[in-house]
Amino acid sequence: MPSIQSLTMTYDALNDDDTFSEGDTLTGKVTLALLKETTVESLVVKAKGDADVHWTKKSGDNTHTYHAHKRYFKLKQCLIKADTQDTVVPKGIHIYKFSINIPPGSLPSSFKGTHGKIVYKLEAKLSRSWRMDRTVEKDIRFVSKSYPNLHALMLPQGASTKKEMGFFSKGHVDMDVTVDKSAYAQGETMAILAKIKNSSSSEMTPKFSLIQEVVYRANSNTKRETSFIHKVVDHCIKSRTQKDVRFAIQIPRVQMPSIQNCDIISVEYHFKAYLDISFAFDPEIIFPVVIIPADLDSGRQPAVSGGPYPAGAAGGQSNSDFPASVAFMGSYPVSPRSGSYRYPGAQRYSAPPPAYPDNPLVYAAPPAVSPAQPANMSRGFNNPVPQLDSPYGSPYLSSFSVIHPPPTAPTFQPPPSAPSPFPPPFSVSQRAPAYNLLPSAPMMNTDFLSQSDEAPPAYSLLFPSSATDTSNAK
Template sequence: MVLGKVRGLAIYFDNLNESNMPVFSGGDSVSGRVVVDVTGDVRVKSLNINARGVAKVRWTESRNAGANTAYAQNYTEEVEYLNHYDTLIGEERDEDCPEEGLTVLHAGLHEFAFSFNLPQMALATSFEGKHGSVRYWVKAELHRPWLLPVKVKKEFIVFEHIDINTPLLLAPQGGTKEKTLCCWFCVSGPISLSAKIERKGYTPGESIQIFAEVENASSRVVVPKAALYQTQTFFANGKGKQIQQLVSNLRGDSLPQGKSQSWEGKLLKIPPVSPSILDCPVIRVEYALVVYVDVPGGLNLSLSLPVVIGTIPLHACSSRTSSISSNCSNLSWLGLPERPEAPPSYCDLAVSESHRQVCLQGCDRSDEEGEDGGSLLAYITEFRYLPPPLYSEVDPYPEHVEVCGAQEVRRPDMCPSR
């Protein structure tokens, strides 16, 4: 037998997305093949795979301990989401007989299938940050007698789905702020900012519609702007480290003194970014839309609105519901007036006194024909055409009952005459 060599070892995943990428979610089945390319005959002890998923944080801080000394402190934290081990070739062997039970691979390509399920739990989305990452991979190791093992590692992507079609993420976000500029004894008028977005949840590729109103009563020329920021927060050893990055921004027109400016759905496009990571104990990725007024020579007036970047886009029915909630003050799209008409007053609906008397006379004639039914009809008709009583917290007709012996005597002065 001519001993051969291992020419190559590779891992291929089966289920790829439209971009030819291995993308999975919690509970999905991950399957693939380990391909071994050998020249000649190769004796193999074992071929193993190890699938892992780890969220890891690491950074270093330097501290001065004196004039000539300094030391560095490392902050490291790790959370494991997946650890699956499987043997594709080989099994447990007697260490005294290392040559026993070896598998011989002949020249050519050899494929070995593998499959495992991701845990049914909230997994952290794959992420790469400055001080930490969330990574998932499959590692294959080919062991041969008396030789170093051959290893290969292939990463795959995990998305923890965030459905933006939930009431919490469909709720409008908004706020109002005001600021007065002053310099020594000179005080100018206030700058007011009011902003609103139609919902909290978005997906990459969408545009955020910004509704804003800026009034400049100060003596300076200001500029309204908006920006979408990503905030990465890393936790390790009881300490946190935060990084903020600009994702997208836009600028309005300059606003001179005494002028106002309105944004009626100004669009801010969301570029391809990582989804929000909200449940990982060591890494958080959050987003916020900051609508602000750039004040030259002073502190900006800003309003921060939280935004969640999800993975499941907005459904058609949810889009209409969100549109209704965001345009509750503007009903023109329904073909209705913006301000509903007032209900008619009682005077417009009440009949005239002559018509009422005619109705009562008709009831009296019915009374002669049938005493019981006619009197009841007269009472109902008279009650129907009476004007409504005026509201009062004091009863205008209190009834005081005095008990005299076994008889009840009503005081006539307290009861209205019929």
């Protein structure tokens, strides 16, 4: 009689399209139904992202095989840890919850083609001694949101071409084509304007097409697949005439987004406009096109500081609690009144600074003078650092009872806060010692008010001569 009745796995959807992107969290549960008590070595859940390409090329009697593999991540969470002793799981239904974070960064979207694929999947594996492993897998649909320079792709693009006619015709033809932008979301519409001036003796037909090109790479070789997404053929342009062609192309809602961040598989799009001329080379213009996911809001991009200045500089909006006089202006803070350079955050007080209980005296140093360092200094930061909540929170709470709680999520300590750009005030915890001044004259202890009216003593008595005067006057 088998001991395992079933092993199933489900995951929680984050949106209506059931897609995941960089930085998302995969949560779900693994259900193990046992018909009797079973000894288990381990039960793990893995999340993997891999890209593979494979094709063969026949040259004469030889067949060459090209293959390449790229792994983006492999994460594992143990629901029943492998230990020195096996774990005995009783009979019944056991539910184990898991939570795995997809790494941030640039990851390609899921893709399946003729010669390669990019696959993201979840795998639950139950291991037992002297038994084959029991495994269940589920593919997850991954949609990348990594499209650098998206703002630049929203600008219009245009080009022109001119062709001189050859042997069968005379004159020339000019064509100017403008496309409203380079990046389009799934389901969005392209707006195209083509100005054609036929100054030749031939007739020509304008044609336009949106083309998809998939490129597979392996062992310094490439394999290309080209398909047409949309084609437009306009009316013929007569000789010695000119015409403006305006039309729109809608991107299919199920169209594969562009893949530009995979080394072995790329999905590229381009728009081609050309003139079909009989007995002549067709002049053409090609524009690159990027198709992005429909839910990627191109209008919201992270704020970028203009130049090497911090946010809020030069009169911009600032979140600082300091007055405007200490705002940064350029690379160095400048006083708006005097225009002189000074230290960041140096405030000028019109009244003495307040005294703190732990620091009796607080001195504000002048901008250009560095005070002497006392023996006991305090940085004066009395506010504790706010403690952040755990990024995992409590992901394991649900409406039904859980027989086996999930493994404890690792606790991440918040990173240390960056040092403040403003120097702290200097706080002296004890007074500097007083210095004894050197006396400039001997101290007089005589009380002159209590003296009598007697005549002062003779000078010779007070200052007797140190040597006998000898006079040799002649």
